Amino acid sequence: MFTPRHAPLKEGRSLPGLPYAGPPRRNLRSRQGALAILLLICIPIIYLFTSGAPTSSIQPQTVLPGQSSNSDPVFHPPPNEAPSQQQQQHISPDQAANDLTEARFEAPPADASTQKSQPPTQNSDSAPQVPKQPSKPEFEVEEPVSPGSDDPAARPKSYTSNGNGPGLSGSPKQLSNPSSFSERPKFEKALARVISLLPGEIEGRDLLRAVEGTGKEKLREMGLRVREYKKFFEAWEELHLTFDEEGGSYVRDDVIQYLRHHQHQPVDDEFGETSLAQTIHSYEAYRYFLTKFGQLLFPWTAPYFPDHMTLHSHFKKGGRGIVLTAGDDQAPFLLTIIPTFRNLGCDLPIEIMYLGDSDLSxxxxxxxxxxxxxxxxxxxxxxxxxxxxxxxWAAKPFAILHSSFREVIFIDADSLFFVNPAILFEDPAYVKTGALFFRDRLIMPENKKRWLQQILPKPISRQVKQSRMWTGDSGHMQESGVVVVDKWRHFIAMLFVTRMNGPDRDGNKEEGRVGVYDMVYGDKETFWLGWELVGDQDYAFHQGDAGTMGTVQPPELDTPKPKLVKKKRPVLDENGQPRHDDNGQEIMEDYESVEEPEPVRPEDLPEPSNYTICAPQLLHLDLDGKPMWFNGWLLDNKFADKKQKKFGKFEHYLIEPRDIREPGAWQLEESNMCCLTTDAALKKDFSKAEKEILDMMIGQAKEVGVAP
Structure with a gap:
C-alpha cells in the first residue's frame, strides 16, 4: 500500500515511499563517547558519599506465623538502635507474643501491607513480655442439637471470634487473597481422630472382603460391618461437614489445601511429629478405604449421589414432610387421602415416590x-x-431415604387419619428418639428368641427382650403403614434398612440362598430390626392400643331349644273310645310331647360378655384411647373386582385386649379379613365428629371413582 505524496509524516516513518535509514554513523559515535565520560565522573562521587556512612548490622526478620511469606522482607534494627516508625508498623512485642501463642491455625494474611500498625510496648533492653493467652470468645455460634441426639455428625462446626477479626460460622468468607483459608477450630481434633482410626492392613482387608454366607449368618455379619462403617463414617463427616448459620450443611473437600496453607500442630501424642506428606498420605489412605467400604455395603446410592456424605448432608435442612409411594393402582387412593389431610389442617409438603413411567403414568x-x-x-x-x-413393599425405605425431607412421616397409600398427621412429630417418644414405629396386631403366637439371638450382636438390648418375638406373644412386632423418622439422626440405620429390602431381600432355593423376606414378613420388621442390627437403640413404639372398626356382629344367643314334656292321655280301645277301669274311671297313659319355646325379645336378653368385628382395617388409637389412624382402606374388600367393591359401615370400633388369650383374640380369614373378639368393655362407638370425618373420606373416594 502506498502513502499519498502530500500526506503528513507519521511517527517512525521517513518521507513517503522511502525507508528510514536511522541516524548517521558519525553522530552515533559522538554520543557513545559522551556517555563514557559521564560514567567516569559519577563513580568517584558515589564512592565518597557511601564510604563516610556508619556501618550497621542488618538482620533479616524471621517471618512469624500469621505473616505472609510473600510480603516484602522486614528487617530488625541493630540492638543499640531504636526501631524506626516503619519497622514498628511491621511488628510489636505484643503482636509477636500473640502470634506465637495462636500459631496453630493462623492462616497467612492476604497482604502484609494491610496489617495494622501497633506501637511497641517495651524496648529491646527490657525483660521479655509474657505472651498473652488468647482472649475468651465473645460469642460462639453452635447448631442446636436435637434432644437425645449424640451423633457427632449432627454437631456443627463453628468459628469463635476473639475480637481480633471477624467471626465466621458456616460458609467461608470471601477473602482478598483467594488462596487463603479461614480458620477451622475443630479441624485438628477431627483430623487426629480420622488418622487414629485408619485401620491396619489386616483389619482393612478383613472389612473390605466380600460378605459370605446367607440367611441369619449373613444378616449378622452385615450388621457387624455396618457398625464399623458407622464409626469410620462419623469421623469422616466430622472432618468435612460444615454448618451454616441457617442450619444447613455443606461438604468442605479441601483438606489437603487447608493443611498446606496452615501451620499444623498435633494435639495428640499418638499423632506424633508427622510431616505434611505423611499426614496427607494417611488422609488419602483413609479416604480410599472409606470409599471402598461404602461401595461394598451400600453401592446403590451412586451415581445419583456421589457418596454417602453428600446424600446425608443434602437433607440436613430439609424440614418436615410426608412421603407416599404409589403406582397406577394406588393413585386413586392418594387422590382421596391427600385432600383429607388438607381438610384436617395438615399443610406439610408431600412427595410421592414412584418407580418409573410404567409404575405411575x-x-x-x-x-x-x-x-x-x-x-x-x-x-x-x-x-x-x-x-x-x-x-x-421394598420401595418404602428407599422412598424415605431419598426424599428431600429431613423428618419424614411415611404413610401407606391405604392409610387414613382421623387427626392431622403432623401431630406425630410432637409425640413425646418421637421427640426423644427421632424414630417412631407402630405395633402390629397381637396375632399368631410365635417364639423367635433363638433367631434374634443368632442375628443380633451382643449385648442384646432391653427393647429386644421386651419384644413380642422374644417373649413369644407373636411373630409380628411392627406394622409399617406409618413410619416417623428423623433421617439426619438415623442415617446409617436407614441405609441398612434399604439393604435389607434391596440386594439381601430375596432368597433362591435352587442356589441355597435365604433372603430377609424368607425370615420376616415383608418390609414390616426390617425397620426396628435394622436399627438394632447397627446398634442404634434410639427408637420407640407408639404406646397407643390397636383395634379394628366396622359393625359389631350380632351376639350368639342361647336360644331355648324345644323340649320333651311328659303328659297323660286316655287309653283308647279298638273303636277309638277311652277305656275305663272297674271303677268307671278312664285309664290314662304317659307319653312325651315336644314343646316349642316362647320367642325371646331382644330387650329381655342380657348384655353380651364380648363382641366381634370382622374387617380388613387395623385401627390405631392415640394415648387417650381415641381413633388416630387406620390402614386397610375404606372398602370391605379392596382386592375385590370394582363392580363388587362396596364401602364398609363404620359404626363401632373394638380395642385389642392386652393379655394373651387362648384362642387368640384375632382370627385371620380370607382376603386379609381379620376378626377381633374382645370384651364388652372394649367396644366403643364412633363420635359424631369421627363419623363426619369417615363420611368425608368416603365422599372423596366416591368422587375419584374408587368404588360405585
Missing part, C-alpha cells in the same frame, strides 16, 4: 401434582439396583 402424576403442595419423584432414577430389582 404421566396422567396420574399430573392429577396428583395439581393438588396443593404435592410433587411426584421418580425413585428409579435415584437407585442403582444392579443385580436385583426394586419393587413393591
Amino acid at each position: 404421566e396422567d396420574y402424576r399430573s392429577d396428583l401434582e395439581s393438588l396443593e403442595g404435592v410433587i411426584t419423584r421418580d425413585i428409579a432414577q435415584m437407585v442403582h439396583d444392579e443385580g436385583w430389582k426394586l419393587a413393591g
Whole structure:
C-alpha cells in the first residue's frame, strides 16, 4: 500500500515511499563517547558519599506465623538502635507474643501491607513480655442439637471470634487473597481422630472382603460391618461437614489445601511429629478405604449421589414432610387421602415416590401434582439396583431415604387419619428418639428368641427382650403403614434398612440362598430390626392400643331349644273310645310331647360378655384411647373386582385386649379379613365428629371413582 505524496509524516516513518535509514554513523559515535565520560565522573562521587556512612548490622526478620511469606522482607534494627516508625508498623512485642501463642491455625494474611500498625510496648533492653493467652470468645455460634441426639455428625462446626477479626460460622468468607483459608477450630481434633482410626492392613482387608454366607449368618455379619462403617463414617463427616448459620450443611473437600496453607500442630501424642506428606498420605489412605467400604455395603446410592456424605448432608435442612409411594393402582387412593389431610389442617409438603413411567403414568402424576403442595419423584432414577430389582413393599425405605425431607412421616397409600398427621412429630417418644414405629396386631403366637439371638450382636438390648418375638406373644412386632423418622439422626440405620429390602431381600432355593423376606414378613420388621442390627437403640413404639372398626356382629344367643314334656292321655280301645277301669274311671297313659319355646325379645336378653368385628382395617388409637389412624382402606374388600367393591359401615370400633388369650383374640380369614373378639368393655362407638370425618373420606373416594 502506498502513502499519498502530500500526506503528513507519521511517527517512525521517513518521507513517503522511502525507508528510514536511522541516524548517521558519525553522530552515533559522538554520543557513545559522551556517555563514557559521564560514567567516569559519577563513580568517584558515589564512592565518597557511601564510604563516610556508619556501618550497621542488618538482620533479616524471621517471618512469624500469621505473616505472609510473600510480603516484602522486614528487617530488625541493630540492638543499640531504636526501631524506626516503619519497622514498628511491621511488628510489636505484643503482636509477636500473640502470634506465637495462636500459631496453630493462623492462616497467612492476604497482604502484609494491610496489617495494622501497633506501637511497641517495651524496648529491646527490657525483660521479655509474657505472651498473652488468647482472649475468651465473645460469642460462639453452635447448631442446636436435637434432644437425645449424640451423633457427632449432627454437631456443627463453628468459628469463635476473639475480637481480633471477624467471626465466621458456616460458609467461608470471601477473602482478598483467594488462596487463603479461614480458620477451622475443630479441624485438628477431627483430623487426629480420622488418622487414629485408619485401620491396619489386616483389619482393612478383613472389612473390605466380600460378605459370605446367607440367611441369619449373613444378616449378622452385615450388621457387624455396618457398625464399623458407622464409626469410620462419623469421623469422616466430622472432618468435612460444615454448618451454616441457617442450619444447613455443606461438604468442605479441601483438606489437603487447608493443611498446606496452615501451620499444623498435633494435639495428640499418638499423632506424633508427622510431616505434611505423611499426614496427607494417611488422609488419602483413609479416604480410599472409606470409599471402598461404602461401595461394598451400600453401592446403590451412586451415581445419583456421589457418596454417602453428600446424600446425608443434602437433607440436613430439609424440614418436615410426608412421603407416599404409589403406582397406577394406588393413585386413586392418594387422590382421596391427600385432600383429607388438607381438610384436617395438615399443610406439610408431600412427595410421592414412584418407580418409573410404567409404575405411575404421566396422567396420574399430573392429577396428583395439581393438588396443593404435592410433587411426584421418580425413585428409579435415584437407585442403582444392579443385580436385583426394586419393587413393591421394598420401595418404602428407599422412598424415605431419598426424599428431600429431613423428618419424614411415611404413610401407606391405604392409610387414613382421623387427626392431622403432623401431630406425630410432637409425640413425646418421637421427640426423644427421632424414630417412631407402630405395633402390629397381637396375632399368631410365635417364639423367635433363638433367631434374634443368632442375628443380633451382643449385648442384646432391653427393647429386644421386651419384644413380642422374644417373649413369644407373636411373630409380628411392627406394622409399617406409618413410619416417623428423623433421617439426619438415623442415617446409617436407614441405609441398612434399604439393604435389607434391596440386594439381601430375596432368597433362591435352587442356589441355597435365604433372603430377609424368607425370615420376616415383608418390609414390616426390617425397620426396628435394622436399627438394632447397627446398634442404634434410639427408637420407640407408639404406646397407643390397636383395634379394628366396622359393625359389631350380632351376639350368639342361647336360644331355648324345644323340649320333651311328659303328659297323660286316655287309653283308647279298638273303636277309638277311652277305656275305663272297674271303677268307671278312664285309664290314662304317659307319653312325651315336644314343646316349642316362647320367642325371646331382644330387650329381655342380657348384655353380651364380648363382641366381634370382622374387617380388613387395623385401627390405631392415640394415648387417650381415641381413633388416630387406620390402614386397610375404606372398602370391605379392596382386592375385590370394582363392580363388587362396596364401602364398609363404620359404626363401632373394638380395642385389642392386652393379655394373651387362648384362642387368640384375632382370627385371620380370607382376603386379609381379620376378626377381633374382645370384651364388652372394649367396644366403643364412633363420635359424631369421627363419623363426619369417615363420611368425608368416603365422599372423596366416591368422587375419584374408587368404588360405585
